Amino acid sequence: MTNTPNFGELPDSVRSILKTSIEQAQKAFDTFAASSEKLLQGVDTSSVPAADGLKQLNEKIAAFTRQNADANFSLALKLTDAKHLSEIVELQNAHLRDQMETFSHQLEELREITVKTVKEGSRAATQTVQNAANSVPSNPFYSGN
Template identity: 30%
Template structure:
């Protein structure tokens, strides 16, 4: 007579499928980001000096978005390798804490960049 297991176990085949799916999604996203970065680069080359501050902020925001998506993929990879539900909850909790800290830092950085850009544009407007 066997005793029923109380732990939630993920079958190995299901883990492999999930891991392959995450890897494929990651590759597709990386291809998309490469194309997007190239497009942003071309736009930056075609703009004048007055727009450089806002383009820099757009690039920075795009970089931040890429960092967040990368962190989400890392979380997904960790989750498919988790041994139990408790570990999944801990991984998610750690992820959310790190993301909130990153968002706070990024918001401060973007705010400072916006203030610098506004100051630069204001100075250029009075120099003319």
């Protein structure tokens, strides 16, 4: 017969160390994410067709990354307080359900932005080709016969 670990027996000092480590990791991630977002804001995409859509897509991806990381850090902190295996399983199951729903909504938002951006880009490309075709001078040596 195997003994199921009793997580309530984990000393408070160990729980405290775990929480501190998770909080430090979260602060490091927040610093990295803020730096990345600042870098993305400085990128000039004004000469790119559908630049607004690309910028919006990048901003959404950054926001979703931060949102998902925050959810995972929150779960990690909750797990450090769990005293029984059943609590851990329930916390993980609830987190998984929430994240699957979140991912579904996030993917739909990204799809909408991507479709809009592709349409804008193709419109701009079509206009560029039409402008180029219209600017070609007619051939004075060709009579059309």
